[in-house]
Amino acid sequence: MKGSRTKERVVWTVISIFVLVYALFPVASILATSFKEPSDLTSGKFLPTNWSGVNYEEILVGDAQGLFLSSLWNSIGIALIATFIAVVLATLCAYAIARLDFPGKKLILTTALAVSIFPVISIVTPLFNLWRTIGLYDTWPGLIIPYLSLTLPISIWTLAAFFRQIPWELEQAAQVDGATTWQAFRKAIVPLAAPGVFTTAIIAFFIAWNDFVYGISLTSTEAARPVPAALAFFTGASQFEAPVGAISAAAIIVTIPIVLLVLLFQRQIVSGLTQGAVKG
Amino acid sequence: MASITLKNLVKQYGDGYPAVNNVSIDIADGEFIILVGPSGCGKSTLLRMIVGLEDITSGDLLINGERVNEKAPRDRNLAMVFQNYALYPHLTVFENIAFPLRLGKGKHTEDEIKRLVTDAARTLELTDHLERKPGNLSGGQRQRVAMGRAIVRHADAFLFDEPLSNLDAKLRGQMRSEISQMQRRLGVTSVYVTHDQTEAMTLGDRVAVLKKGVLQQIASPRELYEQPVNLFVAGFIGSPSMNFLPATLEGGVLKTAIGNIGISVDKATAAEGKRVVLVGVRPEYFEDASMVDDAKRPHGSTFTAELTHTEWLGNEQYGYINFDPDPEVRSLLDSLARDMDADELRPQIVVTLDAASRIRGGRPAELWLDTRRLHLFDPETGENLTRDAEAGAALTEEANTARAEEIANARGREGANA
Structure with missing residues (x-):
């Protein structure tokens, strides 16, 4: 019994290490590359010969600054607004789905699912034409609206699943304890729903932040171009120089907010706050 | 308050x-x-x-x-x-x-x-x-x-x-x-x-x-x-639940599947005019005839029945008697069982016997039944024909007095402690 447990542990450890290496090696490689000097790029070594910040300098204060910083600003703004709108709408929608019984409930969920599995690439071209006609092309709303179509379905699904687990009896208990309807919602339900809303917001933010197809197709200038699209427009110092170093540095910088978010809200994301409210 | x-x-x-x-x-x-x-x-x-x-x-x-x-x-x-x-x-x-x-x-x-x-x-x-x-x-x-x-x-x-x-x-x-x-x-x-x-x-x-x-x-x-008011209350309250036995009433004697049971005049009068009645008997109203006090014996009636098996629980034992009811009565018992959340009410009588009783399943045995306490129910309406409302009210009144006393005592103690 004990032997098999140790064995099981070893197997799991090996699998975990394998998955970690598989997932993190590219990131480590990009990180190393971002510190290489241009001449060092083709050295074939994993680590840079000289650690240098020249790539970061270039995108933050150098030639590529205009391209990178404006796109960073676009990305942050567009992703945050899209996330906010998606979470607010999805919260209302999921609340209704979890709490109320109304005709068409199933239809909403299936439609949301259908939208989320719809291939993005097939609507990009019509959207491109439509946006140009109505003047949304290369604007923030022009990206926020399609991002909502990506973030809303998944937000509705995760939140509806989360809200279903909330013991709504608590709301009634609070009312009997002397709370108004609003107090009951705010003091008993919101603290329980918050982790779910947080998690959903983070997932939605990731989706909007990582999008490339809409970003490259529906923008043309720095007015709205997000980082993933902007990376494709980086050029080297001369036309014979590949911009690999600068792209790596930019990739690392856009990864940082995601890592920070996950670290900060780790507890909310994995939270088992609803445990203990009811039996079990 | x-x-x-x-x-x-x-x-x-x-x-x-x-x-x-x-x-x-x-x-x-x-x-x-x-x-x-x-x-x-x-x-x-x-x-x-x-x-x-x-x-x-x-x-x-x-x-x-x-x-x-x-x-x-x-x-x-x-x-x-x-x-x-x-x-x-x-x-x-x-x-x-x-x-x-x-x-x-x-x-x-x-x-x-x-x-x-x-x-x-x-x-x-x-x-x-x-x-x-x-x-x-x-x-x-x-x-x-x-x-x-x-x-x-x-x-x-x-x-x-x-x-x-x-x-x-x-x-x-x-x-x-x-x-x-x-x-x-x-x-x-x-x-x-x-x-x-x-x-x-x-x-x-x-x-x-x-x-x-x-x-x-x-x-x-x-x-x-x-003093339950009807079949449902009688069957729902009590565990094991009350036995319901179909019977015909002929001149102060109940003819049932397990034998004839003589009942008192006032009970017989209450059920007058009914062709079939359901006799409600709690398991503990039965006893091994050989273990009944001589002083108590005249209050009941003795009959012979064959138990299928017995279960000894230490302080008492349960015996089981099967009987075969009319299809009409059977459907009544089934609907009663459904009302009470059970699947079916088996045509079976549960009797409680003294732990020392030597009665065992598979042999005919002499049982005694306390006829003072049984109730007769109308099989159609489920109404208890022999309910003594006054005796019932007296019991509830007793409980009320006891409660008032307990609360007064508790408050007195509280006062003394404070």
């Missing part, structure tokens, strides 16, 4: 099905009322109507003589303990108990809240757990936190919705006696919903038996047990 009056309460859902149908109950100040019945009988709905979580379709609900039909739950000043406790998982035990106090903004100072919560915690032996979260507590402790939230705010009445059904059997017994003692000590009006007979019989001053939303009988546990 409050009295609660239910006047012709009706709860009808959208499809027109009445979950609660014309229920009237007067609950006196300090009384412990149990609502009991099989699942789907409307007992929980009735409780939720009292507390205000369900709308009242028609009828009046009065608390202390004041109509509260339209009042929101928070304005009724009632406390409720939910089946799965409904504790706030993000708050500590202290904050859970303090929750109702904090809602009344400015009503209590911080010191007052602290004092009230620690007092309640001491009563419930929760002092050591005040800083823990509900998730880390055992079932019994969670249950006590839920009670703490109720007692801390001096509500007019306590409502319990099957509060013990999530606990294991041993803890249930313990919590049952704690609830009972607490109720007596605080002398607070309580309404308690359960499907468990033991809880109903041991806790209640009066027990209301409901079936399909209709109140069947409300009386003290003893009256329900000894």
